[in-house]
Amino acid sequence: MAEALDYTDRPWLDPEAEPFIKVQSVSKHFGDFTAVDSVDLDIYKGELFCLLGGSGCGKSTLLRMLAGFETPSSGTILIDGQNMNDVPPYERPVNMMFQSYALFPHMTVWNNVAYGLRRDKVPKSEIQQRVDEMISMVELDQFAKRKPHQLSGGQKQRVALARALVKQPKVLLLDEPLGALDKRLREQTQYELMNIQEQLGVTFIVVTHDQEEAMTLSTRIAVMDTGRFQQIGTPTEIYEFPNSRVVANFIGNANMFEGRIIENGPDHVIVESNDPKCEFFVDHGMSIQEGTKVWVALRPEKVRISKESPANSSANTIRGMVHDIGYLGGTSTYRVQVDGDHMIEITSPNMMRPRDASPPIDWDEEVYLSWDASSSVVLTK
């Protein structure tokens, strides 16, 4: 017998776990426009789940359906086993943090945070205590008596978070939570958000268009495009094993090659690409016919660049000329021209400190690009 697996951090792998939120073939139409197209989704307790996609992909509409501001045209949404279709927003066990923060401008910070508890008729002394606690958690004690317009962007963001969390919702919905902050504040807030989520154990559903944000924050990501999920998985799965060109291109950068399967062995496949002329040896078998048209995605950081020809094989190697170098300090980005005017992008860490300021690989130099048989990803769509 296999030993019992620990699923605490990965509840979606546990066959016995009951999803906390079930979205069942939900669609939303606005007139002729289909914003969300028959999607299914299971989200488990304690997850930090990201809906990732470009603008107009339907992620915000889905979030608004979870909050209750839109009703699905068809399908059902279950939260904690309860059908939410006819439940108005003010009776749902979820709270939302708005992209604009939507702080009530005529109330102080303290009253903003207390608003939800007052609506629930919580006793006064308890309100006092819970609001004070929440305000200290987001470190806004000295700002409690301020009005929203007297706060900076980061402070407003924390008020919005406190206001949404003080009711201890089962699920917190966050619409572009870091979108309005500048870069430095964003990175810092990202980790704060993760700590708070871990501390309170609330299920977070985050909508974002920022892939970096999604990668750092989430336990799982759903990549959305034109109202459908392209792929749902952990950040690693999505990045290392994308299931389509859309996903591979949306998450991080990828060099994309179009080609055909020319050999299909039990433990390997070989893909031949014509433009640029190149062969890919991939170290796993695929249930696919020889001759099928496929695409190969190759991440820039998985390609080695060197001036000497790599020792072994001719597959997974290509010769080219350095066209551009972007020196970023820790890493360098090279754009290498291969076989005509095809460009391949490579990111390479600058591990050695050079003896002088001249770069180890220079513009217009002949270089060899090579990669491991496990590095390339074969995509069929």
Added chain:
Amino acid sequence: MNQKRSIFLLSTLAFGIAFLYIPMVLLIFYSFNKSKIVPIWGGFSTKWYVELFKSPEVWDALTLSLKIATVNACFATILGTLAGLALVRFGRFRGRTLFSGMISAPLVMPEVITGLSLLLLFIWLQSAIGWPSERGFSTITIAHITFSMAYVAVIIQSRLAGMAQDLEEAAQDLGAKPLRVLTDITLPLLAPGMLAGWLLSFTLSLDDLIIASFVTGPGATTLPILIYSRIRLGLRPDINALATIIILVVAIGVLVAGYIMLRQQKQRALDMQMTAEETP
């Protein structure tokens, strides 16, 4: 070049101001005229003011006008706000376009037409149900409400459209039922618009001559009707005195409002500066 332009600008400014204010200055000047015949200066005197305050007619007209204006402003604000809310926040409903077009019709309708049609309505009502038994305070007030509420609805509409809906959604999300959202969030945020609507209705009513003269009856004379009927018998210095007082009241009102706005602006600038300094 620059010099030239500034002379040109200054002279247009001077001309514009003169165009606006010379009539009023003349009016104030002649209100202190001792002579009864307006264009002839007979020396300085305040006797027209004294006479004005002694005249019960003027006082009656003023009280009536203020009463009508107050009642009108209150009703118009309530009804106009409701109409504005319905148009902007209820989403699409049957007849929304028609309603939204109709609400702004009184704004463009010639006052003579509005006055005439209202008069017709009142006469028809009187013969049909016996009310209003006589035209006066109530008919003028109703007539004023009908056009004032259109103005309020337009103000509220534009303010609501500029007000992000996510504040109301946030309140709902935190557990407020729709009515609660209205009283806690929407109305407080609409308050400046409602105040503006109230003031506008008040002034419109105080100002109205045409509609009031259509729907009024014997015994109910508003201030504009009184002024107009007296002027028809010739320019009179006591009316000048009355107009001077009105100008004074309006000027004080504008100055106070300007001062309050200036203070708010300064406060806001101060707040911005404060947050900017605290942000790490």
